[in-house]
Amino acid sequence: MSAQIWVLGGTGRSGRSIAAQLAQCGLTAVLVGRDAHRLHAAAEQTDSEALLAPSLATAASEIRQQRPSVVVNTVGPFTATAPAVVDACRAVGSHYIDLANDVAALSAAFEMHDAATQAGHTLVTGAGFGVTATESVVVKLCEGRPAPLRVRVDMVPSMAMEEGTAGEALIGTLLGGLEGRQITDGRLGPARIFSDAMRLTLPDGSQVTTASMPLGELLAAHRASGARHVLSASSEAPSSPVIRAMMPAVSTLMRWERLRSFTTRRLAQVRVKATERPREHSWGHAVVTWADGETREGWLRLGDAQEYTGGVPAEIARRLLAGGGRPGAYTPAALFGPALAESCGAEYLLPQPGRR
Numbered sequence: 275m276s277a278q279i280w281v282l283g284g285t286g287r288s289g290r291s292i293a294a295q296l297a298q299c300g301l302t303a304v305l306v307g308r309d310a311h312r313l314h315a316a317a318e319q320t321d322s323e324a325l326l327a328p329s330l331a332t333a334a335s336e337i338r339q340q341r342p343s344v345v346v347n348t349v350g351p352f353t354a355t356a357p358a359v360v361d362a363c364r365a366v367g368s369h370y371i372d373l374a375n376d377v378a379a380l381s382a383a384f385e386m387h388d389a390a391t392q393a394g395h396t397l398v399t400g401a402g403f404g405v406t407a408t409e410s411v412v413v414k415l416c417e418g419r420p421a422p423l424r425v426r427v428d429m430v431p432s433m434a435m436e437e438g439t440a441g442e443a444l445i446g447t448l449l450g451g452l453e454g455r456q457i458t459d460g461r462l463g464p465a466r467i468f469s470d471a472m473r474l475t476l477p478d479g480s481q482v483t484t485a486s487m488p489l490g491e492l493l494a495a496h497r498a499s500g501a502r503h504v505l506s507a508s509s510e511a512p513s514s515p516v517i518r519a520m521m522p523a524v525s526t527l528m529r530w531e532r533l534r535s536f537t538t539r540r541l542a543q544v545r546v547k548a549t550e551r552p553r554e555h556s557w558g559h560a561v562v563t564w565a566d567g568e569t570r571e572g573w574l575r576l577g578d579a580q581e582y583t584g585g586v587p588a589e590i591a592r593r594l595l596a597g598g599g600r601p602g603a604y605t606p607a608a609l610f611g612p613a614l615a616e617s618c619g620a621e622y623l624l625p626q627p628g629r630r
């Protein structure tokens with residue numbers, strides 16, 4: 275086993291951010307990518323090494339041969355890419371981290387818990403801003419408490435965008451969020467998307483509207499709390515009433531695989547202009563209600579959400595390389611507790627508990 279951290283999708287926004295943040299703590303990542311020119315540019319930019327692998331199948335076969343200690347997979351959609359990479363990691367005992375942020379990919383990862391435990395390797399899924407920022411607040415609020423009745427989590431990302439195309443990985447995940455789901459009576463079931471709109475006053479006094487958009491946060495908040503009813507919402511969900519009214523029909527259409535693939539490919543080519551971060555902070559937020567009516571609310575405050583998506587896997591990789599963690603499949607705070615979010619530069623704001 276070579277004491278190395280490999281980053282698959284090393285040319286992407288997240289891959290480069292992870293490598294840069296590993297470099298800041300003195301660790302040299304090996305960036306794995308399929309385009310030699312972009313790969314070497316990314317490696318130079320982030321003080322990393324480069325490994326050219328024309329496809330993910332080649333990358334998986336390199337993992338089996340070279341046995342890196344930790345593999346970070348940033349190539350979405352993770353329902354498609356994770357199985358082969360996890361298989362390779364499990365075969366040689368490499369730890370595995372990914373940025374999955376959709377319900378299907380997180381469910382698939384949790385199903386690999388027993389196999390990971392038996393193989394003695396750790397699998398961490400959802401290691402990006404959305405899952406980490408929201409589940410960490412839930413874990414913090416529920417520490418030492420019985421399972422609550424109801425949880426709502428909201429993610430409010432703020433990030434600078436670099437010029438380029440949106441990319442299939444990101445669009446695939448966003449389209450995954452169009453399948454309305456929530457946890458009702460302890461079960462994952464269908465729900466209207468972009469519903470349950472809520473006007474939130476952020477701790478800095480500004481306001482934002484969030485609405486239901488069930489990504490991986492939903493499952494992570496459910497597992498972290500054991501609550502019977504869980505809803506996950508995002509400020510990225512359109513808040514216009516007209517768009518909200520149209521979305522259930524769009525979401526039904528997106529269940530047709532051919533239409534989804536076509537739309538993903540087209541949207542992936544849309545060019546995105548460079549934009550500044552719209553607000554100073556990104557936020558994770560949770561409201562937890564117990565059966566006796568007690569309600570607790572908490573926030574996690576951090577800077578740029580994309581940078582945080584680089585920082586979380588970098589910190590997890592560093593800890594796994596140092597022998598931390600335990601075998602099995604987990605989300606970040608489930609494995610390392612709520613302090614992980616703070617190690618990555620975020621801060622909790624927890625108002626005093628009260629009754630509503």
Ligand SMILES: NC(=O)c1ccc[n+]([C@@H]2O[C@H](COP(=O)([O-])OP(=O)(O)OC[C@H]3O[C@@H](n4cnc5c(N)ncnc54)[C@H](OP(=O)(O)O)[C@@H]3O)[C@@H](O)[C@H]2O)c1
Binds near residue numbers: 329
């Ligand atoms: N959990 C969270 O909160 C969170 C936050 C941010 C992102 N994410 C997820 O993380 C993923 C990456 O996001 P990103 O913004 O970094 O995307 P990105 O900038 O588009 O980067 C994607 C990377 O994957 C590579 N890639 C794409 N398809 C590939 C394939 N078939 N074989 C090999 N490599 C392939 C790309 O290589 P090329 O350069 O060769 O195209 C690129 O290096 C997305 O799925 C996104 O949804 C999750």
